Amino acid sequence: MKLNFLKAIVLAATVALAACSTVPxxxxxxxxxxxxxxxxxxxxxxxxxxxxxxxxxxxxLDRANQAAAKRGSLDTIDRLAYVAKQRIATAQEVxxxxxAEAEVANASRQRDRVQLEARTAEADRARRxxxxxxxxxxxxxxxxxxxQQQAAQQADRASRLEALLVELHAQxxxxxxxxxxxxxxxxxxxxELNANGMATVRKLAEIMMQNPDRTVMVEGFTDSTGSAAHNxxxxxxxxxxxxxxxxxxxxxxxxxxxxxxxxxxxxxSNDTASxxxxxRRVEIVLSNEGATIPPRAAQR
Amino acid sequence: MDTxxxxxxxxxxxxxxxxxxxxxxxPEKTPATAxxxxxxxxxxxxxxxxxxxxxxxxxxxxxxxxxxANQALAARDYKTARELAVQAQADAKLAQSKAxxxxxxxxxxxxxxxxRVLRQEVDRANSDQH
Numbered sequence: 522m523k524l525n526f527l528k529a530i531v532l533a534a535t536v537a538l539a540a541c542s543t544v545p546x547x548x549x550x551x552x553x554x555x556x557x558x559x560x561x562x563x564x565x566x567x568x569x570x571x572x573x574x575x576x577x578x579x580x581x582l583d584r585a586n587q588a589a590a591k592r593g594s595l596d597t598i599d600r601l602a603y604v605a606k607q608r609i610a611t612a613q614e615v616x617x618x619x620x621a622e623a624e625v626a627n628a629s630r631q632r633d634r635v636q637l638e639a640r641t642a643e644a645d646r647a648r649r650x651x652x653x654x655x656x657x658x659x660x661x662x663x664x665x666x667x668x669q670q671q672a673a674q675q676a677d678r679a680s681r682l683e684a685l686l687v688e689l690h691a692q693x694x695x696x697x698x699x700x701x702x703x704x705x706x707x708x709x710x711x712x713e714l715n716a717n718g719m720a721t722v723r724k725l726a727e728i729m730m731q732n733p734d735r736t737v738m739v740e741g742f743t744d745s746t747g748s749a750a751h752n753x754x755x756x757x758x759x760x761x762x763x764x765x766x767x768x769x770x771x772x773x774x775x776x777x778x779x780x781x782x783x784x785x786x787x788x789x790s791n792d793t794a795s796x797x798x799x800x801r802r803v804e805i806v807l808s809n810e811g812a813t814i815p816p817r818a819a820q821r
Numbered sequence: 822m823d824t825x826x827x828x829x830x831x832x833x834x835x836x837x838x839x840x841x842x843x844x845x846x847x848p849e850k851t852p853a854t855a856x857x858x859x860x861x862x863x864x865x866x867x868x869x870x871x872x873x874x875x876x877x878x879x880x881x882x883x884x885x886x887x888x889x890a891n892q893a894l895a896a897r898d899y900k901t902a903r904e905l906a907v908q909a910q911a912d913a914k915l916a917q918s919k920a921x922x923x924x925x926x927x928x929x930x931x932x933x934x935x936x937r938v939l940r941q942e943v944d945r946a947n948s949d950q951h
Contacts, residue, residue, distance in 0.1 A: 574918075600904055607911035614918035621925035628932040632939060639943040
């Protein structure tokens, strides 16, 4: 009985102590609100974009904390904590919304910039393409003009060549055009060309100058009168004389070949004076353009 | 009774009527009514911001508390009415700000996607010409 009484006293004291303990009152909702508040406080967007909402949320939380400190009813604490919690969430949402709006503004600016860059690049491209096309057109035009000029020059040269060859009574052969300088253009039995001979050579020189791709082979011939050695010598000297005359008129020596054949390759029988005169001659073979002159076929 | 005494009697009667009316009105009635009105506005704003689609839980909580606040008001439980109205307002504001942030976030996402596609197109256009 006595022991039971003692037990009861101890129990009562414990209860009294528990009542006096300073463990602060709280509720799960208040705990949540406090945690939410810390999270919002750590979110820089909230400070930047929702300072007013956050301040109101802080005031609501203060009221809930005060109620808890004053040991208000759990109901009251919960109610105030709930409002604080909703306001903190509101501040977070407002911050999120304003941040998104700022992002929209920023993205719009970037889009404008990218569009502008794209348009600029397109314009640059178009300009480059246009100037390239223009350059190409000018190039083509210049090429056409040059080709036309070249064609005209060629035609001019060809017609001039033809006219000169006609004047020189040139004959077309397998080896090229052949101009014959007859005996009458040389001094008798000598190698020097007379005035008419020089005139013929001048025309040939002109052809050579205008047709740099052509070469000549100067070939001397005689009739069968006199010794073979004399005739060979005379034919060589006459050929050399013509070659020298061409060179003196500006035709490069490397384009002039020469040879004396003496009485070989007669163009007529040596039985009459006039036929012998035909045989005393210098033949100048003008090569075809860019071609070499094939050697004379073996004696017939 | 002359006119003067009649006038006095009427004045006393009117004063008594005013006094009795004042005695009947609770001092908590006016703030509670005002709080409910403010909450009502907050709910309407949230609804027009698109809260029913974008923050249904919050707006439903706000509407539920508004209804209960109106019931408390009708039952002359002004303290409860005011408390519920304050909570309904907090719910409605959260609903509204949630709806707004959802819309703004969607707009930002859409614009960023546009920007990404645009950049891709520009890059392609730039690399195509060569």
